[in-house]
Amino acid sequence: MTAINVVVNGKSYTREVEPRLLLVDFIRDTLSLTGTNIACDTSQCGACTIHLDGQAVKSCTVLAVQADGSTLTTIEGLANGKLHPMQQAFWDQHGLQCGYCTPGMIMAAAKLVEENPEITEAEIRHGLEGNLCRCTGYQNIVAAVAQAAKA
Amino acid sequence: MTQALVGTSVKRKEDPRFIQGRGKYVANLQLPEMAYIAVKRSPYAHARIEAIDTRAAEAMAGVLAIFTGQELIDSGVGKLPCGWVVPGCKVPTRWPVVPVGDKVRHVGDSVAVVVATSPYIAEDAVEAIEVSYTPFAAVTDAKRAMQPGQPVLHDDIPNNLSYTWALGDRPTIEQALSASAHVIKLDLTNQRLIPNAMEPRAAVAQWNAATEEMTLWTTSQNPHPIRLLLSAFTLGIPEHKLRVISPDVGGGFGSKIFHYPEEIITPWVARKINRPVKWVASRSESFVTDSHGRDHVTHAELGLDAEGHITALLVETWADHGAYLSTFAPLIPTAFYHCLLSGLYKIPLIYGITYATLTNTVPVDAYRGAGRPEAAYVVERLIDLAARKLDLDPIAFRRHNFIQPEEFPYQTPVAMLYDSGDYNRLFDKAQELSSYSELVAAREAARAQGRLVGIGVSGCIEASGPAPSKVAGALGSAVGFWESSIVRVHPSGKVSVLTGSHTHGQGHETAFAQIVADQLGVPMEDIEVIHGDTAAIPFGMGTYGSRSMAVGGSAIVKSAEKVRKKMLKIAAHQLEAAEEDLTYDFNGGGVYVKGSPSQKKSFFDLSLGAYTAHNLPDGLEPGLEEQAFYDPANFTFPNSAHICQVEIDRATGEVSVQKYYAVDDVGNVINPMLVDGQIVGGIAQGIGQALWEYGAYDESGQLLSGTFMDYAMPRADVMPAIHTARTVTPSPHNPLGVKGAGEMGTIAATVAVAHAVMDALAPLGIRHLDMPFTAEKVWSAIQEAA
Ligand code: FES
Ligand code: FES
Numbered sequence: 001m002t003a004i005n006v007v008v009n010g011k012s013y014t015r016e017v018e019p020r021l022l023l024v025d026f027i028r029d030t031l032s033l034t035g036t037n038i039a040c041d042t043s044q045c046g047a048c049t050i051h052l053d054g055q056a057v058k059s060c061t062v063l064a065v066q067a068d069g070s071t072l073t074t075i076e077g078l079a080n081g082k083l084h085p086m087q088q089a090f091w092d093q094h095g096l097q098c099g100y101c102t103p104g105m106i107m108a109a110a111k112l113v114e115e116n117p118e119i120t121e122a123e124i125r126h127g128l129e130g131n132l133c134r135c136t137g138y139q140n141i142v143a144a145v146a147q148a149a150k151a
Numbered sequence: 152m153t154q155a156l157v158g159t160s161v162k163r164k165e166d167p168r169f170i171q172g173r174g175k176y177v178a179n180l181q182l183p184e185m186a187y188i189a190v191k192r193s194p195y196a197h198a199r200i201e202a203i204d205t206r207a208a209e210a211m212a213g214v215l216a217i218f219t220g221q222e223l224i225d226s227g228v229g230k231l232p233c234g235w236v237v238p239g240c241k242v243p244t245r246w247p248v249v250p251v252g253d254k255v256r257h258v259g260d261s262v263a264v265v266v267a268t269s270p271y272i273a274e275d276a277v278e279a280i281e282v283s284y285t286p287f288a289a290v291t292d293a294k295r296a297m298q299p300g301q302p303v304l305h306d307d308i309p310n311n312l313s314y315t316w317a318l319g320d321r322p323t324i325e326q327a328l329s330a331s332a333h334v335i336k337l338d339l340t341n342q343r344l345i346p347n348a349m350e351p352r353a354a355v356a357q358w359n360a361a362t363e364e365m366t367l368w369t370t371s372q373n374p375h376p377i378r379l380l381l382s383a384f385t386l387g388i389p390e391h392k393l394r395v396i397s398p399d400v401g402g403g404f405g406s407k408i409f410h411y412p413e414e415i416i417t418p419w420v421a422r423k424i425n426r427p428v429k430w431v432a433s434r435s436e437s438f439v440t441d442s443h444g445r446d447h448v449t450h451a452e453l454g455l456d457a458e459g460h461i462t463a464l465l466v467e468t469w470a471d472h473g474a475y476l477s478t479f480a481p482l483i484p485t486a487f488y489h490c491l492l493s494g495l496y497k498i499p500l501i502y503g504i505t506y507a508t509l510t511n512t513v514p515v516d517a518y519r520g521a522g523r524p525e526a527a528y529v530v531e532r533l534i535d536l537a538a539r540k541l542d543l544d545p546i547a548f549r550r551h552n553f554i555q556p557e558e559f560p561y562q563t564p565v566a567m568l569y570d571s572g573d574y575n576r577l578f579d580k581a582q583e584l585s586s587y588s589e590l591v592a593a594r595e596a597a598r599a600q601g602r603l604v605g606i607g608v609s610g611c612i613e614a615s616g617p618a619p620s621k622v623a624g625a626l627g628s629a630v631g632f633w634e635s636s637i638v639r640v641h642p643s644g645k646v647s648v649l650t651g652s653h654t655h656g657q658g659h660e661t662a663f664a665q666i667v668a669d670q671l672g673v674p675m676e677d678i679e680v681i682h683g684d685t686a687a688i689p690f691g692m693g694t695y696g697s698r699s700m701a702v703g704g705s706a707i708v709k710s711a712e713k714v715r716k717k718m719l720k721i722a723a724h725q726l727e728a729a730e731e732d733l734t735y736d737f738n739g740g741g742v743y744v745k746g747s748p749s750q751k752k753s754f755f756d757l758s759l760g761a762y763t764a765h766n767l768p769d770g771l772e773p774g775l776e777e778q779a780f781y782d783p784a785n786f787t788f789p790n791s792a793h794i795c796q797v798e799i800d801r802a803t804g805e806v807s808v809q810k811y812y813a814v815d816d817v818g819n820v821i822n823p824m825l826v827d828g829q830i831v832g833g834i835a836q837g838i839g840q841a842l843w844e845y846g847a848y849d850e851s852g853q854l855l856s857g858t859f860m861d862y863a864m865p866r867a868d869v870m871p872a873i874h875t876a877r878t879v880t881p882s883p884h885n886p887l888g889v890k891g892a893g894e895m896g897t898i899a900a901t902v903a904v905a906h907a908v909m910d911a912l913a914p915l916g917i918r919h920l921d922m923p924f925t926a927e928k929v930w931s932a933i934q935e936a937a
Contacts, residue, residue, distance in 0.1 A: 034179035035172015039349045040434040044859035047349060075172030087170040091162060094824050097832060098656030099169030100349040100401030106170060128867040134349045134402050135656045137835030138867040
């Protein structure tokens, strides 16, 4: 077991973890922040996307020990008193159905827009290519990201 | 009655929890003292289990117990039943965990169960279990499976033939075909698909030793039927001691209808070790354990007379059911398939036969559309080839054979009685939306430049909203297909709507609330829709087959009407007026005497009054909640006209969908935003089948596309923008006038894209390719044609 310290959604946690523990399991099981979902075991679906030191990462591809000393934001920490523009846009544009891909989608999209406020539709589609959604056909997700980019 | 909300795009009530990461999915549950299950699975497609050595695994720290199949059987666990048994059907034996001495029959079949204090330890222990197998040759092809000399999966099922199902008179149809001016013949496959709901299946179980009650949380589209099967057939805990909860479920598409082994194993273990336990599928497990879809091999013939009218249709299909019969498997390639073979057309004579075979693959059952996409694909491929043969525009040829608006209700020769439709108007709209003639002109111009551009047209029908229970029973169903609801008005005037339908993305919490808001004249925020918990809701049949609005919604209308009637009775009594003299004010939420709105009882007065019971008419029971069961009189028949344009890169064979137009008639619409969402999401899955998705097995029974690296799911960057529009012919037989909207997109899109690809390749003399039209397949076909 190794002790790690992380700041998640503004709160500091020190925990003993197994070296092999995936960051996503640390977030979900150790910290009980179950908003971050898991939908694959080959790093392809993006359901587990969070922000790690300002970058959107798939938290199933990172070990908890690698996050030691880092600052994380998960879907639970995105809203700041009121919904983040990306959350609002997903709601407004019907960008979700079952909601399972949604936390990862919103976290990935929020970063995309932050990095490229003038984002085009093609860039949105390309930028979300690593996030799978089985329900929506992506159309309303793309519309949501476009709305949030304008917000 | 005033319709304030029905028909409008109300934003979803359920979304705030999902967008903030507060979804209540099964895998999120944490209970004190929870233990974790992992399942040891067969790496072989066909092998006998000779021995299982669990010693090393048992010795590992944190391993609580290991169970093998025989222990479950010895404790009284039953075989997984089939819920739809057609005449003559041989149902193979399927144990939740295969016992030693018996055979595993597909890669992923369960062999042993590990229980440990953490999921990581459980996985380690699974690796440490040693199983000795005697492997056998496997069979993975639906048609080959029934040929002599092939490996036999179940000793009591010769030739791997579970059943044969036929509809119509073959000699009559054959005669009509041979008398026809033209006969279009086609051999095709409808490839195996893997549903891949984004949430993997999961189960959590908690045993209460004091009360001997079991609670099971499971990722199901239909918790009550699952409870019934667990009680009566598999787990053996009586229904009144078993609570099944399907909380938020992350997509289903059919794959979460069925009764799965892990749903039995998890509560069985929880009782055995008297601790809460959790099982969550990894995606790799989902690929080899969730029921798959489609997988038909078909030969079909369509006859035409000299005027281009259809004379007869013959369809012969080999349907792969996989290693066992999944819960509703025999429904799919029988009634849900052959009974849809008339499409949008007048076809006087139809004969269809299905040979249902068993192979060393994952069981096949309903996947979005379930039989109906397979039927639409067969009919539409033939129609398209017929138009090509007669050198007619595909839409003109379709119109020539349409069932006409005045012919509804229309009795097809394959049992279905179509409720309503106007296929000409549907196609008028689709041609207008797509600027069809300009599309055609642009294609001609592109062709003149040597580009491979194609336009695809599909005209599809679906039978949605299963089903009249009597009809289902006659066709082999073990259950009825009505739906239940309770509208409960609380003393303070707030409303709970309890429904037997289950939402796993469809948006029922919003759409059902819209209906009740309009029925009772109460604001949306005062209504809560409750579903998915057998301890909270009346027995309900759940959600599949695009049935929730037509059947579940209709049950809610019935309940709400009863509530309204009772409120009128109470109001009449309290206002000392005759009921006929009262107006139910839907906008104001209350009841007043006609002509004198000041003599009024508000919704709140009446709700509270019903519970105080201080001033009720004689003989009227206190309280204000009404239950209704709605058994549909018929299916509903949504229909669609989709038109798309593709271009193929000659150098690589890559197909890109450039334009997509969808016009659907789903009857009346409760929430246009939700319907469009269903249609567009469905289209993505349809395009997925046409271009990328394939559950491919090799001859030894290994799944070649068992991860998202190999199984190509539609992604944001390859999906076109989709333009939708609607025509409306209300269904005459349900109170809302709605038809199903959940599956039409999938059914229609596969066909439209397939036709566009074939149209693009037609100038090269390519008549037919089987899906998926991957770059490699298309490139090879182009090379061969050159
Ligand atoms: S769970 Fe992390 S990418 Fe799929
Ligand atoms: S909303 Fe269901 S997977 Fe995206």
